[in-house]
Each structure stands twice: as C-alpha cells, then as structure tokens.
Amino acid sequence: MKLTLYRGIRNYHQNKTYGTGLWFSTSKNVARSYSSNIITKTVDSDNVKIIDCKGLSWKRINTDELARKYKDFDIIVFKNVVDAGPKYVNFLNELKPFENEKQGDYLKRNYTADTVVVNNNDLIKEDYFPY
DSSP states (O other): OEEEEEEEOSOSOOSTTTTSOEEEESOHHHHHTTOSOEEEEEEEOSOEEEEEOTTOBHHHHTHHHHHHHTTTSSEEEEEEEEOOOTTHHHHHHHHOTTSSSOHHHHHHHHHEEEEEEEOOGGGTTSOOOOO
C-alpha cells in the first residue's frame, strides 16, 4: 500500500503515544490542526493493518492502545477517523464556523481522514522516533 502522508511538527516528543510509531494523516488539513510546520512523506509497504473507524473521533476508538497492539505491522491505517488537533481551538477563534451548523458536522466534514501510524522507520528514511 502506497500512501502520501502529512504530519504537523510541534516537537518530536510523543508523550501520550509513547511506545507507538510515528503518527501521520492523509489530510493536510488534519496535519495543519497540529502545526503549521508540515512534513510530507510517501510510504509503501504490504505489511499493513487497516482498522475502519467509521467516522468516529480518535478519542472514542483508543487509537493508542490499538497502535501498541498492532505494532508488528509496518503501517497501521485508522480509516475514516475524525482527528482535529490542538490548533483546532485557534481555528475556531479565527473562523467562527458554527453560526449555521453544529460543531460535530463541521468536524466530520473538515477533519475526517485516515490517521496512519508508521512503525517501520526505514519507510520514512529519517530518525523521528522518540524511543
């Protein structure tokens, strides 16, 4: 499976996700909700675990636990997951998008993508892993 991935770089410490691989999104918009400093990587592997999240928020799925459980896969793809990062609050203040729609509808429309965990550092050719 070949994927083009985006990551908003805040720092290289992943305290909450320690013990998992490096997290990316298939959406620039989702990556930008973590940082305006975006890196792009293309990865390709046949050793892939796909988990369909059916449009649920990452908070309701326990993606960290699943990433630890399936750490032997090169890539874990959480399909159709809603993931708005910490910069999302700043976007709300700037855009004020909720005058005519519910917050959940806005989140699903603008922050649903595939969240991807890369466990095999050789696929990204750089030493970003915090462990």
